[in-house]
Amino acid sequence: MTKPTIYIFGTSGFAREVADIAHANDHAVAFLTNDPAQAEDLSDFGEVLPESEVDSLSDALFAIGIGDNGVRRKIAERYAGTLQFPALIHPSASFGVGQRERVEAMPGVIVCAGVRFTNRIAVGAFSIFNLNATVGHDVIVGDYCNIAPGANLSGYVHLHPGVWVGTGAAVNQGQPGAHLEIGANTMIGSGSVVVKSCDPDSIYVGIPAKARG
Ligand SMILES: CC(C)(COP(=O)(O)OP(=O)(O)OC[C@H]1O[C@@H](n2cnc3c(N)ncnc32)[C@H](O)[C@@H]1OP(=O)(O)O)[C@@H](O)C(=O)NCCC(=O)NCCS
Structure with a gap:
């Protein structure tokens, strides 16, 4: 059975490393960012979507591909209890x-x-x-x-x-x-x-x- 896509917050180098882990576990990935137009080309990994798409993805799986501890905490707290973030x-x-x-x-x-x-x-x-x-x-x-x-x-x-x-x-x-x-x-x-x-x-x-x- 195909595994669900993992939607990764962030579009930087660490987000790509998180995508590698998702791929190694047979998940497809997509990225979420406030400003997709500013994101680097990630077409070799998956599509880049605006964060506002989260509302239509509530049953999906998510990860936060951001190394900065404070920024990661803000995103996690924003979606606490609403999104699933598997290890x-x-x-x-x-x-x-x-x-x-x-x-x-x-x-x-x-x-x-x-x-x-x-x-x-x-x-x-x-x-x-x-x-x-x-x-x-x-x-x-x-x-x-x-x-x-x-x-x-x-x-x-x-x-x-x-x-x-x-x-x-x-x-x-x-x-x-x-x-x-x-x-x-x-x-x-x-x-x-x-x-x-x-x-x-x-x-x-x-x-x-x-x-x-
Ligand atoms: C410690 C750290 C946070 C300091 O960053 P910073 O505040 O920007 O510091 P600066 O680069 O301005 O350096 C300030 C002083 O600390 C020294 N310094 C910086 N990092 C040092 C380190 N790891 N060990 C020893 N001395 C260090 C610098 O040589 C400089 O000394 P000086 O004032 O005598 O010239 C940073 O250098 C560091 O080690 N970050 C971790 C990086 C990392 O692990 N990244 C992982 C990416 S996945």
Whole structure:
């Protein structure tokens, strides 16, 4: 049976990467944007429709192909309870015991090629796990987080909502009952190594990662 089309909010590079995941799962795609005339040519992927078409698509499946955590949150909240956002998982992602089911249960989650989850990981809605990221045991990822390509989260790490972990960053482990905490909306720079908990609403860079003034 033909699988339903996935309608992807956004028309940028990450939207195309989400389209790749949908294609790898045998879905056709189309894109939604406020201004189709300004969108790049996506005819090799699918058609580009105005967002206003959503009203006529209410039984369809949707994804948000936008990396910016704040913009993704706005779109998700705009359509909360009205549109279906299934978790989208690339077939090459791999999971420890019971973990795939935990991810699939969360709306809007995007898991790109090569991601590895071990087990007992809590995954927030509308979080993104980009190419080859790894997520260790007992990690808690809040809603609207973004784990960039090749980032590594050790065990017992807690990302509060809206955290961005940059490309190739490493986060050291916490302990049972004492997770290493990264506060809400904090950004960890690419290539940084986080060795202790981080405040919310901050930018941390370097090895070891320190808050940028
Ligand atoms: C940390 C980050 C958010 C800072 O962005 P920014 O505010 O635009 O910072 P700037 O580029 O203006 O750099 C400001 C200073 O921070 C330094 N800096 C920036 N990113 C850094 C990083 N990842 N590690 C160490 N230092 C960094 C710059 O060298 C500069 O230092 P200087 O003032 O001594 O010259 C950004 O560089 C970053 O790492 N983003 C993550 C990118 C990513 O993972 N993308 C994934 C796409 S899927």
